[in-house]
Amino acid sequence: MPPSLPMNLPRGRDEQWLSVTKPTATTRFFRTFLPWQLLRFVIINLKMMRIISMGHHPKHAVAPAPKRALDPASRSS
Amino acid sequence: MGTRVVVLGSGIAGHTAASFLRKWLPKEHEVFVVSPKPDYNWIPSNIWVGVGLLRADQVLFALPPVYERFGIEYRQAKAVAIHPEGAEELPGAFVEIEYTSPERQGQHERVRYDFLINATGPKLAFEATPGLGPGKHTVSVCTADHAVETSKQLDERVARMRKGERQRFVVGVGHGTSTCQGAAFEYIVNLEFELRARGVREMADVTYLTNEFELGDFGMGGLHLRQGGYVTPSKIFTESLFAERGIDWVTRSHVAKIEAGRIFTETLAGEEREVAFDMAMLLPPFRGAALKAFDRRGQDITSRLFAPSGFMKVDADYTPRPYEAWRAADWPRTYQTEFKNVFAAGIAFAPPHPVSVPRQSPKGTNITPSPPRTGMPSATIAKAVARSIVDMIHGAEAPTQTASMSEMGAACVASAGANALTGTAASITVFPIVPDFEKFPAYGRDLNQTFGEIGLAGHWIKILLHHLFLHKARLRPFWSLIPE
Numbered sequence: 001m002p003p004s005l006p007m008n009l010p011r012g013r014d015e016q017w018l019s020v021t022k023p024t025a026t027t028r029f030f031r032t033f034l035p036w037q038l039l040r041f042v043i044i045n046l047k048m049m050r051i052i053s054m055g056h057h058p059k060h061a062v063a064p065a066p067k068r069a070l071d072p073a074s075r076s077s
Numbered sequence: 078m079g080t081r082v083v084v085l086g087s088g089i090a091g092h093t094a095a096s097f098l099r100k101w102l103p104k105e106h107e108v109f110v111v112s113p114k115p116d117y118n119w120i121p122s123n124i125w126v127g128v129g130l131l132r133a134d135q136v137l138f139a140l141p142p143v144y145e146r147f148g149i150e151y152r153q154a155k156a157v158a159i160h161p162e163g164a165e166e167l168p169g170a171f172v173e174i175e176y177t178s179p180e181r182q183g184q185h186e187r188v189r190y191d192f193l194i195n196a197t198g199p200k201l202a203f204e205a206t207p208g209l210g211p212g213k214h215t216v217s218v219c220t221a222d223h224a225v226e227t228s229k230q231l232d233e234r235v236a237r238m239r240k241g242e243r244q245r246f247v248v249g250v251g252h253g254t255s256t257c258q259g260a261a262f263e264y265i266v267n268l269e270f271e272l273r274a275r276g277v278r279e280m281a282d283v284t285y286l287t288n289e290f291e292l293g294d295f296g297m298g299g300l301h302l303r304q305g306g307y308v309t310p311s312k313i314f315t316e317s318l319f320a321e322r323g324i325d326w327v328t329r330s331h332v333a334k335i336e337a338g339r340i341f342t343e344t345l346a347g348e349e350r351e352v353a354f355d356m357a358m359l360l361p362p363f364r365g366a367a368l369k370a371f372d373r374r375g376q377d378i379t380s381r382l383f384a385p386s387g388f389m390k391v392d393a394d395y396t397p398r399p400y401e402a403w404r405a406a407d408w409p410r411t412y413q414t415e416f417k418n419v420f421a422a423g424i425a426f427a428p429p430h431p432v433s434v435p436r437q438s439p440k441g442t443n444i445t446p447s448p449p450r451t452g453m454p455s456a457t458i459a460k461a462v463a464r465s466i467v468d469m470i471h472g473a474e475a476p477t478q479t480a481s482m483s484e485m486g487a488a489c490v491a492s493a494g495a496n497a498l499t500g501t502a503a504s505i506t507v508f509p510i511v512p513d514f515e516k517f518p519a520y521g522r523d524l525n526q527t528f529g530e531i532g533l534a535g536h537w538i539k540i541l542l543h544h545l546f547l548h549k550a551r552l553r554p555f556w557s558l559i560p561e
Contacts, residue, residue, distance in 0.1 A: 008195060011079075016325065016326070017320045017323075020313070020316040020317055020320045021313050021316070022203070022317055022321055023317065023321060024196040024319055028321075030532070031501055031503065031531060032498065032499055032532070032533045034498075034533075037533040037534040037537075038534070040530070040534040041530055041534035041537055041538065043312050044504045044530070044534055044535065044538060045538065046507055046529055047488075047506055048154070048488035048538075049560075050506075050526070051486040051487065051488045051506040051508055051526060052453075052486075052488060052560045052561070053506075054485070054486050054508060054526065057313045
């Protein structure tokens with residue numbers, strides 16, 4: 001079994017490491033906590049099934065392609 | 078007389094299309110697959126071959142017996158040229174193939190078709206970067222053979238670390254226009270996990286090298302997730318995941334050339350840098366298969382059917398426009414080409430433009446990830462194309478199915494360490510794959526359907542998917558009930 005994450009690596013050079021969000025011990029615990037992960041397994045599968053069902057087109061009919069909006073300024077980002 | 082549908086390629090898209098065509102078409106119609114390799118490779122699991130957790134035969138199986146059992150004609154050959162109008166001496170559309178099987182190596186044949194699906198996937202363009210690729214200075218996980226070689230190199234590096242030699246690992250992409258950052262991400266976190274599992278992590282420097290502007294772009298312009306009361310960009314999560322594992326990262330880089338132990342990069346800011354390594358797994362850019370096209374008189378019409386990248390032009394809007402004018406509607410919906418009986422599916426179709434914001438260095442080097450088109454979208458597109466062809470054979474005048482990447486979602490599970498109790502994976506859903514800023518002005522995607530989390534459950538799903546998709550690809554009982 002792998003040892004815990006290498007949190008003791010030298011950090012002196014790591015402005016990169018210091019400037020980012022990192023998970024708390026609780027968050028890391030729950031990532032492999034079996035009862036919680038069993039529940040997440042069911043929930044993630046349901047979410048994925050929903051996405052899969054949205055990706056398939058049950059109707060055998062081609063909808064017309066949406067017309068191009070000519071005004072690029074209408075884009076918000 | 079029956080109709081013949083020829084499918085070029087037997088990867089995720091080609092195999093999906095051929096399987097559903099055979100399932101849906103009456104036996105008098107012929108489904109004919111042409112593919113240069115006789116094995117099916119479940120490519121997503123090559124990551125685990127590359128870190129020595131799976132053998133090649135666990136991600137490969139022989140296609141000919143499967144096709145024979147299922148009534149699909151198969152030729153081990155590569156397509157060389159498409160003649161959509163036939164030739165003066167041979168009326169009717171055909172594709173010229175060159176055999177790659179040992180017994181007929183190099184022989185050519187003209188294969189007539191009524192419908193053609195180009196699912197030739199990518200050509201791995203290692204040659205785009207001097208020194209890149211297996212046999213040169215870096216390794217890859219693009220094929221099962223490459224992954225086996227990568228695993229061997231990893232074993233050698235681990236042996237050196239056990240002798241007290243510090244090793245530098247660089248993982249990422251080997252060109253400014255490479256795609257598949259998701260695979261590089263998976264490999265680096267699995268590598269880091271494996272180094273810990275083998276007890277040598279403290280002897281390794283692990284660095285991610287990418288053409289992405291920020292981590293978490295993945296060639297799809299990044300994504301946003303609702304988490305903890307905020308809408309947070311994927312950059313935050315990816316950086317966090319790397320920092321937590323002690324992985325350094327270098328972004329906005331084009332790999333210009335590679336020599337033994339040295340990677341020479343050019344950054345978006347125009348700086349030239351050097352990254353030292355002992356082992357580097359860098360993914361190449363993709364090009365289309367080198368297919369030609371000719372009209373009835375033998376005139377070369379390759380540029381009519383194919384983009385300069387070698388990918389096939391389909392029903393997308395290829396008009397060059399600045400990023401600000403890109404629209405979701407530019408993306409193809411039916412994958413039909415200008416020839417009504419010729420389609421492209423999977424990676425083989427030419428995208429109208431990248432998804433990520435295009436950027437160039439001061440020297441004019443393009444440092445923009447290409448759009449990903451692998452896995453779930455490839456199979457969904459292939460199934461839609463197969464259904465359209467079946468309906469056209471039954472009398473429909475035009476394709477009946479659409480599968481635009483700007484209208485479909487994707488579910489993705491990226492392994493972050495393979496162990497049944499301590500492993501994790503990032504489970505991600507995104508809708509739509511290509512952002513639609515007209516429908517979803519703020520972020521381009523539906524935040525109710527775009528989701529991500531990391532945990533052991535994701536690893537279990539990844540294992541489940543490995544077995545389910547191999548079961549499906551082997552066309553075993555109830556295969557068609559397994560979604561793409």
